[in-house]
Amino acid sequence: MASSTAPAEAAGRLARTSWEELVTAALLGTDRRTPPVTAPGREAPAALLDAAAVQTVRRRAGLRPAPAAERPAPAPDDTRPVVPAAARHRLAALLADHPHSGGGRRGTSPDLMELLPQWLALANDRGYAPPPELLPALLNAARGRTDLRPQALAFAGPRAQWLARLNPDWKFALRTAQGGAPAPGLRDADRAERERRWQEGLFAERVALLASLRAHDPAAARELLMSTWTTERAEDRLMFLDSLRTGLSEADEPFLEQALGDRSRNVRATAAELLSTLPRSALAARMADRAASCVALDRTSRIPALTVEAPHECDAGMERDGVAPKPPAGRGERSWWLGQLVEAAPLAVWQARLGGRSPAGIVALPVTDDWRGELHAAWCRAAVRQRDATWARALLGVPSSPDAAGPGAVSLAERAKLLTTLPATERADWVAGFIDAHGLSEAFQLLGVCAVPWAPTLGRAVVDALNIARDAGSYPWSFSGVMGLAERCLDPAEAIRLDALTAVPDEREDASPGAGGYWSEAFQRLVTTLRLRAAMREELDA
Template sequence: MNSWNQLLQNALIGTEKKPPEPASLTSDEDLSPVLQAISANPSLDAEEQLLQASALLFNYRQAGQTALEVTEIESSIAEPETLPYCTAASKDTLRELFEYQALGLFYYWIQLCAAKARIAPPEMVPLLLQLAAKNQELRDPIRVITGKRGEWLAQLNPDWQESTTLSLEDSWQQGSTNQRVAALRQQRVENPESSRVWLTESWSKEAAAVKQQLLEAFDTALSHADLPFLESCQKDKSQKVQQQVLELLRQIPESALVKAYEQVVRPSLVIRKEKTLLGLSSKFSWEVKSPVEIDPDWRKQGLATVSNTKEFTDDEFILFQLLQWVPPTLLNEVSGLGTIEIVQSMQKEKLKHWLPAIAAAAKRFRNQDWILTLAEQADLFLPDLLEALPPAKQDAYAKTWFTGKEEFFLPVFVNRETEWPVPLARQIMNFTAANPYQYTKSFYQQLMHLLPLEAASWLDQFEEIQPLFDLKKRIQQSFNA
């Protein structure tokens, strides 16, 4: 329409240089009378004439367009549900959860719903899918309780499709970076060899940042079979990737790097238990032979050669670091002693400043014998053991060491899937309540599912979170009814 283009030119040039002339825009018998009326109105200045003419022509153009006709529309309906819906009381508590936005309690509700083999009511499914799209940790649990309608709806909205379950192969080939990382991690558990093939084939095409994330997922189920691939990655262009590959190689006892560390530790460390002069007792001997010779490249890989503490000479400090990178069973081999005997003897002979290095090695090589022995026998706190301990042993360790070491325990316990024991829950709540600026209401919203219902007897002092705790009780009651 030339009249519309003319108005645009008027607007671009400016009404002062090119005054609008609405009456001359068109001879259309429908538009012309109205445009002439705009031109003839003495109360309108040039700008108002331009705007009124523009509004008229714009709406005229819109009204004259024909809607696009779509002839091939694929329609479908959701398959019938195979599970019953949750109760009305459970639905009411779910509605309340969307008011509070307490992720911990969402997880609790979903767990109970799945345990009862029920699904969410239809009208709540879109809200749950939206929640899953924003919170990756809830995606798989929500998929379970949204049923067939959830599967169907997720296909219609790209934002929700990531919350549906693709095969691991499809997630790896087509998914987002987060999906690919998750798929690789799961495949490492189910089929380590296949996961290694995936990564080997795609490695040269991956960006450095993505390589880092994929290597983080690759540390599950590491074995000597992974060595050829990891060794081929040692000269990657990214230094951060090189460092991650190095850390993975340090977790495989058969790697050439770990074997090289062992070759230095074996002759440098002498451990034995000898009878005293009269043979009535024995003495534990721990001797570091100097000098400790190392590969020059190890300095580039982060090995410090100068001690940063009075507890170690330079050679002892080198050995302290190397002990973190060799399997702790090497100490059993060198000494011929059992794990408990070594730990008890080291403490007796005031050698416990070496224990943090051994704890780090026990965690690195996932040696449960050493992990449990150190947790039960060592008379100093060893942070490296925390994540490596099973939940029941973590609780026992916290009973001994929690006070004064809260900053080490909290990151581990807030990521638990099971409720805290009552004594530990009370310790955690008392500590966080004493630091209200660091642990705000949102902190409790994330972990309310971990707080045992037995806490009701002493939770009155926590007024801000009392409504959340009451909601948790109602959720449980709604599913037990």
């Protein structure tokens, strides 16, 4: 009798055992927690797994059907034409490629993932829509690479945000403005609906709403932000304030002046930075007065020179206007404060202050007491912040200058930033001249800020410099970064000139071992990539 009732008793114990008890025992381990169900002749771990299997079947069999969820609204229409068939297949291949791992990339095959941004740019220029079946792969690619997101979301169109609301992995699409265009429905939303979305939306949706509205109605976006400013968290205020960079104007000054008193240091610093880009703002005038009191023209010597008297303290007014009082490690306080004042002062103040000299004339003046580097570095940052091409040219100097860092910039990184203020053609010509004078080893950062595809003068300079390095037997791996840039940026028409360089050259006795083979592989990959880029363009133009 007892033996016949044992299975029934075991089944009853299992029925009374909760799934949570089984999970707890599994997490703690059967050595620390005795399983709630045991079986004769079975060790505790096996008994636990048996019980979990049975319980899983019981849970599935006993599951009651729930009410059907509300069907999602249909995806918005995309009126743009879908890319041609050949371009569709190309996009699928680009999205299916995987990043290379390990050391330096070898072989002659192009790196397809690095061509994806250019493909997207070409498709967007032509006003194409994506094939619907490739949208998930496109959003997955953009999720892993932030540099892809602006182009990918512009190409994905209105369905990107629709999909993002169904999959949290793609939530970045909710907070990224698509090429400055408003999210679906925002342009025509009335004031009440807009405010409702601002009050009730998720953080990412609020950022997208503010950025979208700012691009088309800056005043309305500012008013929306001001309506809840005092109740927002500090980190949210910082993100919202950053959206004012779009369409920044003097109308924003009163609000930004108010933000200078914010309890968050980061918010205060961002407000001060924005105000300093408005040359007629009250903060710019205050910074101009402070900076001008620190720099003067010494007329007593035979050769005019600049004298510098850095601030002796960071007072409350300076701190309120965004001057960080504590310098980073290894930096003197006075030089730290001086740099911030000069950086935030309108550049126009210096011509009036220094005898009406041009920016080039000011940069050429000697600076006493070793303040030249600090002063010129601050002027570099000011020229970049204020997008002043005249000052940028003066600080850049001629590309053939013996000093690769130039007359004003303290590093090649500063020169690269200054170049961004110049027109694309002038920028390319300047970098081409720099390569002719200094070679490629110093030019990598400068090449990265040039427009794509590179202008003919720049492309020829890069190819000639690579050819010289190859013939000289230079260590080839040191040029791998430039080769990677050339694959993405060189005009595909240059492929004809490069064909002659794909052969393995005769190696010099002093050349690096295996250099000839590497150069041959690199040039073959470059030629193959350029021809692939030409094919991509033809497919999208079909």
